[in-house]
Amino acid sequence: MNIKTTQPTPKTEAELLYRAHQLAGMTLGELAAIAGIIPPPDLKRDKGWVGQLLEWHLGATAGSKPIPDFIELGIELKTIPISYQGKPLETTFVCVAPLIGVQGLQWRSSHIRQKLARVLWVPVEGERDIPLEDRHVGSALLWSPNAEEEAQLQQDWEELMDMIVLGQVETITGRHGEVLQLRPKAANSKVLTEAYGANGQPIKTLPRGFYLKKQFTSQLLQRHFI
DNA sequence: AGGTGATCATCT
DNA sequence: AGATGATCACCT
Numbered sequence: 001m002n003i004k005t006t007q008p009t010p011k012t013e014a015e016l017l018y019r020a021h022q023l024a025g026m027t028l029g030e031l032a033a034i035a036g037i038i039p040p041p042d043l044k045r046d047k048g049w050v051g052q053l054l055e056w057h058l059g060a061t062a063g064s065k066p067i068p069d070f071i072e073l074g075i076e077l078k079t080i081p082i083s084y085q086g087k088p089l090e091t092t093f094v095c096v097a098p099l100i101g102v103q104g105l106q107w108r109s110s111h112i113r114q115k116l117a118r119v120l121w122v123p124v125e126g127e128r129d130i131p132l133e134d135r136h137v138g139s140a141l142l143w144s145p146n147a148e149e150e151a152q153l154q155q156d157w158e159e160l161m162d163m164i165v166l167g168q169v170e171t172i173t174g175r176h177g178e179v180l181q182l183r184p185k186a187a188n189s190k191v192l193t194e195a196y197g198a199n200g201q202p203i204k205t206l207p208r209g210f211y212l213k214k215q216f217t218s219q220l221l222q223r224h225f226i
Numbered sequence: 227a228g229g230t231g232a233t234c235a236t237c238t
Numbered sequence: 239a240g241a242t243g244a245t246c247a248c249c250t
Binding site for chain 1: 241242244
């Protein structure tokens with residue numbers, strides 16, 4: 001996308017939320033014009049384009065660095081593509097899963113828990129029959145997991161991490177976990193990383209990431225409107 | 227290679 | 239149709 005400058009970073013949660021709400025109703029074409037960029041024809045070769053455009057408009061600082069988007073505020077920014085019915089069209093990538101050095105890892109101190117502690121969700125129309133530049137931004141919501149959501153996340157995380165510790169990472173599929181799943185996260189299926197094998201020996205396997213299932217994100221979006 | 231931003235596209 | 243497994247671009 002090659003954006004050189006960005007908007008100023010918001011100093012407070014209220015300022016961030018205010019800025020996000022101002023974007024509601026605008027199209028991606030309008031936002032691209034303001035940022036001085038040309039929208040790609042589609043997202044096939046620019047899968048992160050929408051997220052990066054919103055980062056620019058909201059003054060996110062992290063870029064591709066492994067820190068929160070709004071470091072001072074401890075807030076993650078996630079755009080989420082929604083259907084005509086207002087439901088998520090895709091699962092949501094959260095972070096890469098650790099596959100080694102995971103003995104004794106606890107949910108409370110986990111990277112994923114910190115990532116999900118406070119998230120600014122920005123819904124964006126995502127149906128592929130809507131031209132990218134005509135898609136509208138929806139109303140943002142600032143979310144933290146409630147007790148039930150956190151319990152669900154913890155349960156799935158513990159199940160998945162138990163399997164990883166036991167050297168069963170290659171038996172894990174996207175069907176494991178109720179709200180959180182583990183799936184490949186790499187440039188392609190030739191990329192390999194270190195993990196534990198079934199007998200505790202080191203093996204090479206696909207890097208994996210944690211993803212939130214659509215049912216989970218759908219409910220948290222709905223919760224906002226209740 | 228590992229991280230950021232995610233969606234694509236094939237299979238069931 | 240929906241979900242899983244695979245993939246794309248860019249940065250460090």
